[in-house]
Structure formats: C-alpha cells, structure tokens
Amino acid sequence: MMNSRVLTVSEPGERLDTWVASSCPEISRAEARRLIEAGLVRVGGRTVRGSRRLAAGDVVEIDAPEPAQTGLQALGLPLVILYEDADVVVVDKPAGVTVHASPGHHDDTLVNVLLAHYPEIGSLSELRPGIVHRLDKDTSGVMMVARNAAAEQELARQIKDREVEKTYLAIVIGRVAPAEGVVEAPLGRHPRDRKRRAIVEGGREARTRYRVLTQGPAAALLEVGLETGRTHQIRVHLAAIGYPVLGDPIYGRRSEAIARQALHSLRLAFRQPQTGELVVVGVEAPEDFRRALDAMGLCVPDSR
Structure with missing residues (x-):
C-alpha cells in the first residue's frame, strides 16, 4: 500500500x-x-x-x-519514562546509548529498548520508528518519541517550524565572555572528515543561544537553547567561539573529569499532538555530570 x-x-x-x-x-x-x-x-x-x-x-x-514492520529486535532493558500519553513518550536517555541503528549498532540502541516497552512503534518506519529528534550517543537527558504516525508527523512539523523548545546544560572550558549570547553560523559536513560537522559557507542555518549559570576558574556551566537542531550543533558552535564542551573528543579534548562530552538535555517543551496543550518535561543531570561540575569547581544548580 x-x-x-x-x-x-x-x-x-x-x-x-x-x-x-x-x-x-x-x-x-x-x-x-x-x-x-x-x-x-x-x-x-x-x-x-x-x-x-x-x-x-x-x-x-x-x-x-507503507513501511513494513521493523526487523529490529526488542531489548528488555530498563527505561526511565518521564512522561507518556497515547501519542508521545518522553524518556531520560542515558549517555553511552545510540538512539537508532547505525554501523556497529543494530540491536543495542534506544529504539530496541523502546520496542520492548512500546511494540506499536515498530510499524512506523524501518530503522527509526517514532524518532522525531535525536541526541548524540554520549549526550544524556530528555528525548521524546512518537507512538503513532499522526503524532510522528505533527511532532516533526513542530520541530521544523521551531515550536519545540530544547534546553541543554553544557560544561565548557574557559572563562566565558560575554555571559550570554547567540551563535549564528551555518553548519555542514566537515570538508575532510565526514564524521565531523563544521561551520561552512552555504551550510544549513544554525542558531544557538547560551547564558552562563556558573563561572569557575577554568570552566563554566551554560544553559543552552537550540533554535535549530543540526547534528553536533551545540558542540560545534561553542567550540567555534572558543569554549569547547568539556570532555568532547571531537571538537575539544578528553577530560579526566568526565568520560564523555559534558552535555545534557535538560528540558523539552512541545504541544501535545492532538490537544495542543503545552507539555514541559525536564530531568536533572546524571551523577557523572554532577561529579564533573564538582571537579571543575562549579556549583550544582537546581536543574529542574
């Protein structure tokens, strides 16, 4: 059909x-x-x-x-559910978990875990059922998933029309000045390394807002808002203005303070696909992120 x-x-x-x-x-x-x-x-x-x-x-x-029922295998691991209704589920994605199938990751992704809890999403698409936005493998925090085709289409529209508010926490290296600002620079694939993204002429529009929550002697905790949602956007933009994300092995450098990039999806605000009611979901940063704050001499905020 x-x-x-x-x-x-x-x-x-x-x-x-x-x-x-x-x-x-x-x-x-x-x-x-x-x-x-x-x-x-x-x-x-x-x-x-x-x-x-x-x-x-x-x-x-x-x-x-019409997509065939997905051949992906369900994976019976725990799933932290922050919000759910008949159309949407919002989960707390742990760092270290790939969202959907990719080279080297087919049966150990967040999608596999979701299929065990919500088997109905398997009919939505072959490899990315219900996935309307993504977090990098080593980014933790709030992520929403559609449970049916109508919700998938409506949530994708909200994201495309910039009606979804995405807020992150990032620990960055350096003394950040000014204390708040906007980075606006087009992004595309790196000209020599296709696994990386870069600021490129003629790239896709990308706009990132930030403000300092806590400034330490050699690092800062930022609240970051995405006005667009390009791959690696926060990591590329912050590195471009001289403040790479702590522990980022691609756009900065590894750190003993945290074994991944110190980036956490703090909060999502969107409209319920059927009713239009505003839904706001947040989750505090995980323990490794909080330990990194302490190691860098930064106070731990109330991340709700």
Missing part, C-alpha cells in the same frame, strides 16, 4: 530531496532520492529533480510505500 500526503513548503531555498527527508522523519535522504527518481514525489503536480530548489508555497505530493 502507498502512504500519500500533500505538504506545503513554508521556507524557500531548500533542495527537494533534503526537504522531503526533513519533513518526513521516516524517510531518509537516500530514500527521498529514490522516491523522487521513481516519480513518486511531485511539485505542483509535476515530477522534478531532487536538486530542485523549493519556493515558499510550493505544494509537494509524496507517495511512499
């Missing part, structure tokens, strides 16, 4: 294949290209190339095959 949908473009300038993948969380960019090449994606009723730049108001029709 085919799953057909009609969507309207709100922001101009994005490539069709990129836009389809970002607008439909169950469709990867590679899958979007295949659908476009097969004539299953139309703009204004016509088939076009994936490189076509979209204009505001363009109407995009997408015909995608």
Whole structure:
C-alpha cells in the first residue's frame, strides 16, 4: 500500500530531496532520492529533480510505500519514562546509548529498548520508528518519541517550524565572555572528515543561544537553547567561539573529569499532538555530570 500526503513548503531555498527527508522523519535522504527518481514525489503536480530548489508555497505530493514492520529486535532493558500519553513518550536517555541503528549498532540502541516497552512503534518506519529528534550517543537527558504516525508527523512539523523548545546544560572550558549570547553560523559536513560537522559557507542555518549559570576558574556551566537542531550543533558552535564542551573528543579534548562530552538535555517543551496543550518535561543531570561540575569547581544548580 502507498502512504500519500500533500505538504506545503513554508521556507524557500531548500533542495527537494533534503526537504522531503526533513519533513518526513521516516524517510531518509537516500530514500527521498529514490522516491523522487521513481516519480513518486511531485511539485505542483509535476515530477522534478531532487536538486530542485523549493519556493515558499510550493505544494509537494509524496507517495511512499507503507513501511513494513521493523526487523529490529526488542531489548528488555530498563527505561526511565518521564512522561507518556497515547501519542508521545518522553524518556531520560542515558549517555553511552545510540538512539537508532547505525554501523556497529543494530540491536543495542534506544529504539530496541523502546520496542520492548512500546511494540506499536515498530510499524512506523524501518530503522527509526517514532524518532522525531535525536541526541548524540554520549549526550544524556530528555528525548521524546512518537507512538503513532499522526503524532510522528505533527511532532516533526513542530520541530521544523521551531515550536519545540530544547534546553541543554553544557560544561565548557574557559572563562566565558560575554555571559550570554547567540551563535549564528551555518553548519555542514566537515570538508575532510565526514564524521565531523563544521561551520561552512552555504551550510544549513544554525542558531544557538547560551547564558552562563556558573563561572569557575577554568570552566563554566551554560544553559543552552537550540533554535535549530543540526547534528553536533551545540558542540560545534561553542567550540567555534572558543569554549569547547568539556570532555568532547571531537571538537575539544578528553577530560579526566568526565568520560564523555559534558552535555545534557535538560528540558523539552512541545504541544501535545492532538490537544495542543503545552507539555514541559525536564530531568536533572546524571551523577557523572554532577561529579564533573564538582571537579571543575562549579556549583550544582537546581536543574529542574
């Protein structure tokens, strides 16, 4: 069976294949290209190339095959549930856990654990069922997951339209000045290392807000707000202004104070997909993060 949908473009300038993948969380960019090449994606009723730049108001029709039940295995590990209703579950993701299947990680991901608790999400997509946003493997904290297709589409829309508030805690190296600010710089793949992201001309718009909560002699605790949600955004932006995240092995350096990057998803605010009611969910930083604060001479805030 085919799953057909009609969507309207709100922001101009994005490539069709990129836009389809970002607008439909169950469709990867590679899958979007295949659908476009097969004539299953139309703009204004016509088939076009994936490189076509979209204009505001363009109407995009997408015909995608219904996903088969996922072949991923359920993993019966504990799951800390912060909030749940019929449409959404919000969990406390531990550091060290990959969100969804990737090279080297197929049966030991957060998705595998979710399938054991919420088997119904297995019908949503092949490898990323219910996943509408991600946290890096070594980032801890609040993360939401859709429980049905309608919720998945609505939450993805809220994220795309920047209606979801994402707040993080980050321990960074250095004495931060000014004490609050905004980093606005486009992000894309690093020109020489495809596993890294970098500030690149022509990259995707990215905007990060920060403010100092506690300043120590050689490190600071920041509250960070994401206005966009690009891969590694906080880590790249803070490193770019001279304040790399403590323990970040890619954009900074490893630390004896913590065995991962000191980044924690503190709070999410979103609208319940059916009722529109505001939902705010938060969780305090885990023990390793709090030990790192102490090691760096920083006081521990009330992170709720």
